[in-house]
Amino acid sequence: MTTNSTTSSSFAAWPDRLRRSAIVLMAVMLGLSASVMFGGLSLQHAGLIFICVLGAALVPWSLHHAVPVTDDQAGMRPAEAPVVQALVGGMPEAAVLLDRAGRVLHFNVAAAQLAPALRKNELALFALRTPEIITALRQAIATRESQRATYVDRVPIERWMEVIVTPLLLPTAFGGTEYCILMTFHDQTPLRRVEEMRADFVANASHELRTPLAALSGFIDTLQGPARDDVRARERFLGIMHAQATRMARLIDDLLSLSRVELSAHVRPDTLVDIVPLVHQVIDGLEPLASERQVTIEAEFPNTAVTIAGDTEELLRLFENLIENGLKYGASGGRVAVSLTEPSTNDGSEIRFAVRDFGPGIAPEHLPRLTERFYRVDVGDSRAQGGTGLGLSLVKHIVQRHRGRLLIESVFGHGATFTACFPTLKGAAKE
Template sequence: MAIDAPSSPNTQPWSDRLRHSTIILIAAALALSVLVSLGELSALPAAIVFLCIAAAALIPWRLHDAAASRDDVRRINNPVESAAVAAVVAGMPDPAVLLDRAGRVIHLNAAAAQLAPALRRNELAQFALRSPEIITALREAIATTEPRRATYLDHVPVDRWLELMITPVPVPTTFGGADKCMLMTFHDQTPLRRVEEMRADFVANASHELRTPLAALSGFIDTLQGQAKDDPKARERFLGIMHNQATRMARLIDDLLSLSRVELSAHVRPDTLVDLLPIILQVADGLEPLARERQVDVETHLPDAPVMIAGDREELLRLFENLIENALKYGASGGRVIVSLTPSTATDGAQEIRVMVRDFGPGIAPEHLPRLTERFYRVDVGDSRSQGGTGLGLSLVKHILNRHRGRLLIESVPRQGATFTACFPQAKTPALT
């Protein structure tokens, strides 16, 4: 909150000063008249005293007006307060405030005014800034005329991490000298902080997911080297569990590498035309043993003509493999999975291709739908691990679709199954020549 400094006598309004001077002169005239009438003072000395009092009351006006005039001239001629400097500060994309050596605000842009509404021109910035980190850095920069940096958390209106940079700026003065102003710029570090937090969470989750099967393998190896070494039945059972754990770890590493590759090339859109139909059929045929094991019928409703999009064949194979495999694993109770492809029109009018994978299983509760594509997010952790899931399948699907400039739609009603729809922009057919 800004603190209003008390006004000095020299800044009082003109009418107030006139009233005060008039009262002083009237009082002096009355007092001198009484003294003359009583014979205590002759008329000539009384007149001289009255003139001195009048001069004392009126001359400071002239001095103040002259000083104000000099201040106005200084402001007009001061290069720092020129319109060009104001335009430069106003044009900076980040919140920016230019201060004089005393810490008063000379210029600020709209972003700074929005960040700290209490900032006012010609007022001390320390009174308008709440964070102790900012005030400390500003005082040190003013005292030393050296750059300062501070990072702080702003809670209003939402939590944001901001970095303050205070840079001394040499500026010319009115009479040809040089002085230093302080340029304060604020940089929003919230996206970087969130990325760092996501990266730390990802590393922690990945380490945990890898540590679990590694611990199981290590434990069973110790058991096989000990008491179960001569027990054929136990050895066969433990080796089967070890095989499953090793397979799960291999899938996790494979998904991590695939996700990393997709993220590295996310800015490069595939430009090779591929036909979706043989890709979908290849995935469905490859998952036929899993479908038989889960007693699920896979129905494919595909057109006869080729459906071309600009895409990466290997990435599309992983995408449809994850979607259909999830439907077979988590929707197996429905006994049926439908894979269909239809042309459609997006909300913006663009033509697109939609591949829908629908199961008739237990469905997904609404509160889980927005988070399904987060890394390592699971609706049921125990069920996911028992199914051999890594928690990265839908995250990989989302990133592959983003690279293909597509989108993923998820619809589900509990006890009525779920539908995952991959939407791809339709490839433009080359013009006939």
């Protein structure tokens, strides 16, 4: 089928070839006529020569069918062709196309945002002055082989970038090729940050576990040795060992809970939960701690059910962490206010659960980092209170999984307020 269509197109092109070769054929015919009349050339030989010239005019010399070239494309370089510009412009990451001398031929929007100094027909080195980029570009030009380089872009924010410099041979309209260079930039920042976070997480977790493990090991050696028959020492050491074992158990429990929440962060809970009885359940369970710390819990809830799409166990953990923190770190204020408010109008606004203590408050420089893993305002006080440094990080991830947000407000010396905002069912349906 393809051969037949190709043959048909070749026959259809013969009239065009005859018209284009008409002048040449006429000149040949006149020359042969003159040779027959005055030069003694036989008519038979003249006819044979004319048939050969006619065949040469009709049969194309190229073995492949030529692609028609418009007048606009005839003087256009391959790198300036619309299809090449569309490919570079459509790349999702920053891309810059250069000629063999390193001048910019084309770049996309992402590259313009990455390097605002890029200009067409100017050397890329003027806009990309990073030593790693310059070295990779020069090596690619010299060797005509792909080069990779990693560098850190510190302005306006710190980012880890990888640049790949790839030499290309673009076909020209007349069967030749043009040598160009494609530079693509890949943002490695998310991967680097995940690696750093994982390394910090392992380091902090091992550090937090090392202290209680060392204490347990030391007390066990003491009880097996010098204090084997000392009843008072045994009772004292066993109490400390129990506290350290409880601390490790809480730390491991918080680590597992945090891992579970992070693994399911992309799956939004869809079970309808009335959070009013959940908060009452948490407050009743923390009454012994409130009595021990001599703190009064002031609760303010609506008389009707407050229903959200959520995970019951995670919500219980969230309410427990926030109220327990208020009882532990705001005990000096003598009271903790727990409130649950619904939006005033049914417009899809937020449901807010707030815990306010009247303790010493939190200094402003600590507020941005409170939800980081293992971050503590006062390490000694946190460990004395039995904290693991993971409570607020767990709260943040639970709130985010429920498509809400966590607000932290504090005036140093006047207490702190932690507010978990959840979308209403109407707002969740809109999302």
